[in-house]
Amino acid sequence: KAGVTQTPRYLIKTRGQQVTLSCSPISGHRSVSWYQQTPGQGLQFLFEYFSETQRNKGNFPGRFSGRQFSNSRSEMNVSTLELGDSALYLCASSFSLGSYGYTFGSGTRLTVV
């Protein structure tokens, strides 16, 4: 079965712009989590959605937001991009909250110039 699909794979944006990243979970998975990975801070949790509701949120500014649709697909949005937002953004899905494990996508590499 298809894995977690993240689009686009690479993205270059200008400082001040906004960006939307997409994540399609494994079919049947209802929980989607987002992570930011940078060389300095490592992997940091952004937020988790389950059944279209945000269940957990990490320590990121309000410029970072997300949503989940009825088909479990999720998007995250970053407004007013800063150079420090350059990172690999990873999405993970699981069947439910309280899950055995999380399957990650290959990520979206965002570069802010």
Place this chain on the structure above:
Amino acid sequence: AQKVTQAQTEISVVEKEDVTLDCVYETRDTTYYLFWYKQPPSGELVFLIRRNSFDEQNEISGRYSWNFQKSTSSFNFTITASQVVDSAVYFCALSEDGGEGGSQGNLIFGKGTKLSVKP
């Protein structure tokens, strides 16, 4: 506060050597979950193992083995007879109880250990 420490930033070994990756965690929860993930250059995090806080049995899966010791808050990972394909960054992660026998989605990751296996 929860924290995961992987003290080894980089390890380099020659093929067929055994290598142990260390992971030390901090949590006040009595129920928690520990994970190991592998990240090859392609970027995708590949799930290796999940262990809950009530199961201290060591586990072996082929060349991989894990040693969970609550007394020292450690969850170490050993690769026996390493191969070049094992070269990757390995992450240890911790999560709180999410109910229903599983973890929450907010995994707390260590900084990772970059393993290079040379032929």
